[in-house]
Amino acid sequence: MTTAAPLTLPRPPHARLPFPYRPEAQALAGCRERLGRGFDWSAVVQRARPWVQAVREHPAPFWAMESLLKEYPISSAEGLALMRLAEALLRVPDVETAIALTADQLGRADFDAHDGSQGLLARLSATAIAMSKSFLPEAGASEPGLMQRLGARTVVAATLRAIQLLGRQFVLGRTIDEAMGEADSQRRAQPRLRFSYDMLGEGARTEHDAERYLAAYAGAIRAIAASASGRSALQDGPTGADGISIKLSALFSRYEELQRERVEAELLPRVWQLVALAAEANLNLTIDAEEVDRLELSLDVFEALARRIAAQYPRWAGFGLAVQAYQTRALGVVDEVARIARTLNLRFMVRLVKGAYWDGEVKRAQELGLVGYPVYTRKAHTDVSYLACAKALLEARDVLYPQFATHNAGTIGAIDQLARGLGALPDTHFEMQRLHGMGDGVYREVLKDGIGALRVYAPVGEHRDLLAYLVRRLLENGANSSFVHQLADPRVMPEELLASPLALAHAGEQAEGLTLPAQLYGVARRNSVGVDISCLAQRAPLEAAVALAQVPAVPLADAAAVDAAMARLQTGFEGWNARPLAERAAVLERAADALEGRLPEFCGLLVTEARKTLGDCVAEVREAVDFCRYYAQQARTRLAEQELPGPTGERNTLRLHGRGVFVCISPWNFPLAIFAGQVVAALVAGNSVAAKPAEQTPGVARRMVELLHEAGVPTDALVLLHGPGETVGAALVADARTAGVCFTGSTAVARHINRALAAKDGPIVPLIAETGGLNAMLVDSTALPEQVVDAVVQSAFRSAGQRCSALRLLCVHESIADGLLEMLAGAMRELRVGDPARLDTDVGPLIDAEAHAAIAAQVQRLRGQARLIAETPAPQALPDTQTPVAFELQHIGQLTSEIFGPVLHVVRWGGAPEDVVQQVNALGYGLTFGLQTRIDSRAERLAHLARIGNVYVNRNTIGAVVGVQPFGGEGLSGTGPKAGGPHYLYRFCAEQTLTVNTAAAGGNAALLAGGH
């Protein structure tokens, strides 16, 4: 054996693929060109039509599920209920909650309304469900009667059983041995069948998870190697034998582009262990394809491993990866893999799939405001891409062994045609693949026609681990666009089922009804453009800007400066307020465009001055852009003059205008977004503004003020006044010319301002205060622990916990608390604390030494009073840094004050969740609240009960989006109205009704002219 080649990722990272967000039409044109003209789809139809007919005449076993889904498509309430139950019921540990969940889901679905014209089993299931519903309590009722409880237990047991059966359709065995036994028995009927085993589960969140998966994969490879299939692999090679599919996200909790160093140091050696095992046994090991943002990284990992394979196992041809055709870069991936093979003189196996996470990719692109979608948006486009990739793979068969994974008879027919055209032989040059439990009927027919060898992707796992996978399969079987769904529907004619994707995809345009992220809010308001930091081309300008960032110096204002500014602003108010509304709104829109164009520069400033991580900076600049556009749009519609109804002979008009000089006092934790949001709201309403930024972050504020001036805000309508709250802030609040105050910060300072305003003579002016919170999240036993941990880590520790929306109190149901807290502790250990300018930093330092000293003292106190759950390790003591830490309290009442840092409190709860919400209400704050439950009626009920401004269900509790989640609380958390919401601007306005007696001058001419 040669000396091991180093396992290193390409350095520095380079973009090896086209830009992920280029226009869809452009990517599609590349596919068409590659496919060439003259592809005869009618021949495909001729080939595939008999398969379709035969399957419809003789459906394969398990048709039950498909027909159930046809009766109740995933898009219907009933289908959704089935999916929701399938996703959650098996993991619920306590009967009462299981009953509540079942009642909730079955209760909202209407299984009895169907006439059941199709499918006996579907009809029977529906009848059974409809009948059993009568044994369930009303959805949401907490205390069902005894009879109902007895009946409900039976219904739940039956539902559980049904879901287990549904799951078994898609899982070959609970253990690798059981699965291999099942594989052997299937092989008795079809001797040439091969399997690729997959160990089911969620992605790793902790080191412990990763070790568990590593052991499971290694055990599986050893088991396959020891089997007859493994022995045949040693002789005949990986194509003829069973193999394994692995997910890199299962082997490392931080398998992310921004964690490249750790991926290299921790993930690579781990995967190598598996690769070496598979190579020794001469088996196929395929790396599954996961989310788009991991694509480049996965290729880097693949190449790093391939280099070592070239050195150590140069004759092994079993290493492979999956390529998703729905990605607009798919063709580039195929070419890249072929290039690597040629460079290293290796052969790879490449599984071509269409892709399993389409819905998730579309959502992510919309949330991040990306310039386009990284996936095709029309099914036909994905199909065309699949064909182009298939052709490219077959053409590279000297170095690649294509594995075509599809259940679509049309796609299979097209592969057959491509292969014939290129002289590629089934089995020798390529194989087909299907998922266990899917495509049985189609392949039964296809194999009769001699189209090659078939490998079955065979998930292995216990019930609990299969849930996420099961849901994917239900979605695939239930989606209208999916081939298997249409195949099960006899109303879909074969012509439609086998329609040519080439004909359907002629223009290459994006799908109708699926707006680009930029157009999410319609024509009236453009969404802010975001950045995909996982994409090198997109993050490079940000990194450059951080390196160059220079925070401008801002002179301190003194009492004289405040006085002069107020005088100036009072004069400036008249002119600005007199400007037409449309003009003021246009100024905001110009500012938004300018800010968007300078996103990297502002990110650089934020990282440097406010110590924020890059991801947080991008989100913050976007928020500021959104504020400008949103308030401009709101002003146009809501602040326009309104004619009011009244008696004839009179005209009544309501109009709004600025109040005067507004004082805006903003915090350091969102030195751009909150600062800009307050200022532009006040401005667009017609006020002039004295803007006082936080003492720690005047530089960002100064740049924003300059930008607003350049966009057209007169210099006497907006003045920046930097200085301490106690002097500058206090002077501004006390000034007689102040017509209103908009403040975001601590509850204590808000009270102070309130008192100062109340003590003044003269007009009583409005105070808009947004203050802190003791934000809680309630988790019941239906929640998915992995999702909860993700949400908790983001909510509690992002921005070092220095958000007013940050999670402070996690309330976990006692039945799942031990496991969940262990996972949380493991996930916390994986966070990276450090310099915010580094891309791999999750948690940066606190804003300054003073904040650090205060938080450190509070944490010290907690160490004596509460049980430490976990603490993120830090390699060395870092200045001003509090590492994320979590403590368990005995009860909610122990929490009395907000710790404005990465410090989480946890309590366990039992009994009624309503009581928990009441206790949270009793804390007096009301800013954000998280609910993690699959019981929809419970979420609805608890949200109503919560006296809290922003309630989030099954997600994190931070990052409210302007105009989407208007932000602000009640009680001790603020006065409202919510920032970024439709009621905000009114508070900055004075109102006037103008009543004109139009009949005064002699009579009511209009009425008389009407001729009644």
Ligand SMILES: Cc1cc2nc3c(=O)[nH]c(=O)nc-3n(C[C@H](O)[C@H](O)[C@H](O)COP(=O)(O)OP(=O)(O)OC[C@H]3O[C@@H](n4cnc5c(N)ncnc54)[C@H](O)[C@@H]3O)c2cc1C
């Ligand atoms: C053996 C095997 C291994 C697999 N491994 C992976 C893997 O590693 N990674 C992975 O992601 N998936 C994997 N899959 C899942 C696979 O992505 C889906 O099963 C596959 O997409 C279904 O395609 P089809 O040709 O059978 O069905 P079809 O019905 O022809 O295609 C459905 C697919 O089209 C695409 N699609 C649907 N609507 C749209 C739209 N509006 N715009 C664009 N595209 C759309 C989606 O990809 C959807 O899954 C694997 C599947 C098999 C059979």
